[in-house]
Amino acid sequence: MFGLVAASPPGGAMGAHQIRTQDGIELWYRVAGQDAGIPVVFLHGGPGEGSQVMQALGGPALERRLHMVYLDQRGSGRSERPSGSKFYSMHLLEADVDLVRHELGVDKIVLLAHSAGTTIALDYAADHPDHVAALILTGAVPDLPAAIDNLCDRLKSVHPELYAKAVKARESGRKCNPFAVFGDKQRQAFFDDNMFPNRIVRERVNWLDHIPSLANSGQLGEALSAQGFMDYRFDRPERLSMPVLFIAGGHDFQTALGPQRTLAAKLKDGRVLVYPNSGHFMFADEPEQFASDVSAFVSRATRSLSDHSEP
Template identity: 30%
Template sequence: MKYLYSFLLVGLLISCARPQAISTFPATKAHLQDGEQFYTINGLKHWVKVKNSQQQTTPVVILHGGPGGNNYNFERTAGPLLESFATVVYYEQRGSGRSEAPKNPEDYTLPMLINDLEVLRDSLGAQKLVLLGYSFGAELALRYALAHPDRVEKLILSDPAELSRSNMLVQIQGFYSLGDSVVKTGIDKILKDTTELEEKYGCVWGLSNSALVDRFLFVNQEIAARNREMWKESKLVNTGLMAKVYIKNNKMDLVEKATGLPIPTMLISGVYDRNGGLHTALELKKVLPNSTIKLYENSAHFPDMEEPERFAADIKAFLSGK
């Protein structure tokens, strides 16, 4: 695949056993201090950056998308606005961004990612976390909350794009709606072949050039251009390995599993999100009894970049209980 920001690669790998949890830091609040450092979690160095620890609020942990993305862009857009009123913890998942990759390329299963996050919570000395996940990070946040509901104070799920079969179809439809005659003809041909949906999905992404992907992910093309500039300046690469493992091993429907979860949750979605986030957010709103939804009229998949001031204001109000 050419473009790795959301769920962009398809492949087959087999998961392996979860390693024993290891942290280089004991559970003490003395370690919730500003700055960048690496936490050794399950034998891998994970990049962590803490900002505004003097607020002494429940840490807001930022979970990036991908799978296999990073927080570089978020740190430079919505992130500073959140830091003005909350203790923010930027965290990059195993093999993502500035974090160390496992030697075994199969070690990217959801149970491993959930366990990594639990070890991080313990290492930060936090009894509870506020989880702010965007795109795939929203799914990881919700799945962690399902596994450890007593450890999550609140959930903020921004464009929660689970890579389900229905969301694959939503994405394919999105590309078709935006594509020119060449793209539309190519998609028509792909959909008529006898391959599995996952392979069709990958082929559709392969048809898409950078301009089409930008229109798919953003309403404002100036912001899309700035997004690409930050990708380049970060020098961070998504290998696609996590996405391959995810697609092979994830058999649990997110909406079905989340039904009835009582944790206070704010769902955020751009109304032009063709990446599946709007579809998933609307479905989650139906099954989460203590949830609210915010729709952003000038955004697609990244309202944190297209409407950052409103994004931060909504989160501030949600955290304060307003």
């Protein structure tokens, strides 16, 4: 319906590939777009959403300009979904990114991440700064407690009666518990209103998210939550020596813009770009503008690498 692409040969060539991790998990990734230039590896959100939304709605514009790589994280999309919490952790997700980099046969990659995937990108870039040429974070959550507080503020403004209940259900140190006061359908409607100013984009994203073979099983998110994921705060800005671009939606009420600006200000080369009319899926709201901004940023980072490599 929205142009998803089937599998093709193994290796670093164009098409879809399957590789196996050291702990035996089969990962799926797809290489597309320009057959030249530094690979731009996309890390989806969720956790557990899969890369199909970006491939279908943002990918066509990106692929006209960039060498794209879409990774379905373990437990997500077309990658294997093992049972057991031992197969899921931030450390393993980060190791999977490095495995894909090795499979691509390159020393450096650009990381383009969305939502919960930005936590993996931040940790990978901090642990492997020499392997990341540039970092692009969209709908970023560098401080998840602050993002949850932002949800509380949103709940207070649109559902004050539910906010009072959420305050009573809060955990120690939290403003409220916005997840405890909804039924499943109500919760989805609240999140949709937070993320999608455009009804058509909402319908497309939700259709792609609910393709039976690709839908989020919840395994990855549940495992990470049990390991303290909801307390994630990135606290190593000094490790991010590469250029970093935050792209935020002016109508994205699912995340918090303040922590993105705060982190960008601490970086050697950090900048924030806000799309006033977009939501959480800004690459679907404004795909051509998004692709133009991302490709320009990648070009700038690539030129900077070339300049520094000259004797």
